[in-house]
Amino acid sequence: MSYINNYIDQINKRNRKALSIFLTAGFPSKNNFVDLAKSVLDSGADLFELGIPFSDPLADGPTIQASSKAALDNGVTLKDVFQYSHEISSYSPKPIVLMGYANPIKKYGIKNFLTDAYNSGAKGLIVPDIPINEYDSFFEYGSEQLEVILLTTPTSPEERIKSIDEKSSGFVYCVSIVGTTGVQDTFSVETIDNIKRTRTIVKKNKMLIGFGISKPEHIKTFSPYCDGVIVASAVIKSILNKESKSETLKIISSLSDACNSL
């Protein structure tokens, strides 16, 4: 059984949904990033998604675009990402999942990337512009020991979701909405219906829901139909708005509390 799957399973057995928090590597500051990541984990995150900055993040809305640009302006490279991953994984056994677009990975050398990522302590990888169609040619030599997490979306037909579940390891990332990343105020009935639909199709893997989740109420709504949730823009937005670190961490602990009460 996969490390990530196993970890989520342990959390679920304690009647809790897993909370994965995303931060863009080296944002807002290159030097204090690891401290921030540790505080995020201490505030209740169960998994840590580490975003690799890219100049042209197609699947992301304005918030993560801004953090990605800020990280690049800070001079963050893959070398820094692996260093962060190493330091964070030495601090906590909570799984680290790298999230990055295909080109920086390809430029680094896919095989080298996978090896260095795993050796840095990362357990999983999400590449949003490698859909299942391109999986085999991109991961030509397999994914080493890294667990590659694939995404489903509301537009994915049933047969595709089955193949995605089959190919994915770690968990299946169920994208809640038709759209890019970014905070949503509320979710429509169609969104909930689609999550229910996806839940019945995903059999092999745990299923985490992401995109738009920003409030404890959202987690309460989704909890019956998932094994966990992913929160990104809500946290990044708080940092971009220059809220204090304790205010940002308070968001995470309130989301974490919502994961508990089933």
Next chain:
Amino acid sequence: MKNYNYPDLNGKYGIYGGKYVPETLIPALEQLESEYLKIKNDPEFLYEYEELQREYNGRPTPLTFAKRLTEHYGKAKIYLKREDLCHTGAHKLNNAIGQILIAKRLGKKRIIAETGAGQHGVATATVCAKFGLQCIVYMGETDIERQKPNVFRMKLLGAEVRPVSSGSRTLKDATNEAIRDWVTNVNDTHYIIGSVVGPHPYPMIVRDFQSVIGTETKEQIIKKENRLPDYIVACVGGGSNAIGIFYPFIKDESVSLIGVEAAGFGINTNKHCATLTLGEPGIFQGMNTYLLQDPDGQISEVHSISAGLDYPGVGPEHSLLKDISRVKYFSATDDEALKGIDLLTKLEGILPALESAHAVAHLEKLMPETNPNEIVVVNVSGRGDKDLATIINTLGDEKK
């Protein structure tokens, strides 16, 4: 070249092309592909398409013998393929007409597009006006500034022009924003990509619709000269006018195909967009193709005086054609392009677009190697009226 038949079933041109997009878009791309394959040989569709090309776009465009330009070099005969005479002023309408008919068949009510020089934006806004569909065009703020007449035209045509302020605020960023819009509104929206770029099936669909340029050129040159040309020269940004004129000649190996990229301030500076000349393969905006990128795989901010060529990627089929050496790629600087404008305007009375002027500029290098019994065709992909402000700013003082 006899077996040249791309893309393959996975949408690849050798190792290039593909569908490197978020999962949300995959079903829409598959639907687009299957609908396109259904209609491309459908007599009803072809009738409507050809009628629009003839009665609305003004096709076929002439293949004009450039007498004084030929005399100027005293070498091969030079012909000009006159895409500048298309309705709306460039080859872009060839593709927009085809795609709006597909959008209609798909039942999409909302059309989005990206634009650099504004020519594709104008072409898309034009067909949307004609068919009564909502049109939103993404355009970088830098380009809005340097292509003002086209921005006004799009608005006059009823389109909404959305300024893009991210990145280098040019074509690349407008394309990112258009893709994000499509990811969000895929259910009711068709994205009319303006060049042979992006995820499969776009490079194939745009190539097929632009191939009318090369098909006509072939018929016309055989009629006039009773033979094929020896050289065909076209500018390459994303590469749609170039593929359009090259594609019907790919299997005619006696015809040298020459693509001319924008060298901006020069290929020894970092202010250029000579992607095939200096780039290396990577994954960007849905495709695997040559890219201008930094050592960390971040996409470079590029430069050309011509907004339509100011792009760090290139169509995947061009990447293959470079690797198999079927097309030779060169580059021309901003200054050389401006000289090309001057030359064609003075000698032939034809003001080419800044983009097309890069192809004209290459004649300086090519013509000395030719001889008088050879034939050169230059694709004049668009007219230069939209560029007058830029030309006045750069050449203005000398013309007083």
